Every structure is written in C-alpha cells, then in structure tokens.
Amino acid sequence: MKIEKVKELIQNQEYNFTEMGQLLNYSHINHLSRQFKVETGLSLSQYKAEQRKVRNPLDQIVLI
Numbered sequence: 053m054k055i056e057k058v059k060e061l062i063q064n065q066e067y068n069f070t071e072m073g074q075l076l077n078y079s080h081i082n083h084l085s086r087q088f089k090v091e092t093g094l095s096l097s098q099y100k101a102e103q104r105k106v107r108n109p110l111d112q113i114v115l116i
Contacts, residue, residue: 054087
C-alpha cells in the first residue's frame with residue numbers, strides 16, 4: 053500500500069521524495085527508493101518522468 057501511496061503522491065506533485073518518505077514513516081529516503089525500485093522496476097525519478105497514470109486504487113488493494 054505504501055508504494056501505491058507514493059505513486060499517488062508523485063502524481064499530485066505536492067511533495068519531494070524526501071518529504072514523501074517522511075510522510076510514510078521511512079527511516080531514510082534510500083529505503084523508500086530501494087523498495088520502490090523492487091516493487092515497480094523503476095526508480096522514483098524514472099516513474100516521475102514517465103508520469104504513469106496506471107496504478108491500483110488504495111481501496112482495491114487486498115492485504116495478505
């Protein structure tokens with residue numbers, strides 16, 4: 053869910069990556085960056101540059 057929230061925050065363009073990490077309680081931006089890359093295959097910057105509009109709405113994500 054955090055990665056989907058990051059995608060939403062990137063699309064809204066209200067916060068920089070460091071602020072996003074702080075909002076989502078990541079201890080360091082590097083942790084967020086690594087996790088984002090593992091989950092999406094893209095870096096935060098690559099995702100932002102591509103402005104991907106396809107993402108899963110938070111209310112449709114099922115937690116295991």
